[in-house]
Amino acid sequence: MKSEQLINEIQETNLSYLLLAQQLIRQDRATAMFRLGIGDDVAQLLDRLSPGQILKMAASNLLLCRFRFDDRMIFGLLTDHGKEKLMGQSHAAVLMAGQPAVGLA
Numbered sequence: 001m002k003s004e005q006l007i008n009e010i011q012e013t014n015l016s017y018l019l020l021a022q023q024l025i026r027q028d029r030a031t032a033m034f035r036l037g038i039g040d041d042v043a044q045l046l047d048r049l050s051p052g053q054i055l056k057m058a059a060s061n062l063l064l065c066r067f068r069f070d071d072r073m074i075f076g077l078l079t080d081h082g083k084e085k086l087m088g089q090s091h092a093a094v095l096m097a098g099q100p101a102v103g104l105a
Contacts (some may be wrong), residue, residue, distance in 0.1 A: 007061045015058035017065040021046050024053070 001009075024032035033043050051055070057064065066092045 001003055010061060010063050011058055014060060014064045015054070018046070018049070018054045022049060 021032070021036055021038075025037065025043050029043055029047075032038075033040065036043075038046075
């Protein structure tokens with residue numbers, strides 16, 4: 001994959017993430033904060049972004065979202081395809097919910 005193509009993919013991901021995050025926040029703020037792993041301050045900022053601001057942020061060549069399963073156990077629970085798949089996903093959700101919300105740096 002060429003560098004320019006990779007940057008375009010990152011920008012598309014950023015735009016999708018920001019639009020989804022804003023939609024989730026506007027529908028159900030508490031659930032969105034839980035699912036996105038963000039605090040109230042970041043939720044307020046995302047909620048107030050104009051379409052132009054979202055496009056400007058999305059144009060960054062840095063990925064704006066991050067994986068929350070940086071723990072091997074959580075990663076294993078999410079990728080397990082055994083009989084206890086639903087229980088593993090529920091356990092992973094509980095573990096990720098216990099992680100502190102991350103603010104904008």
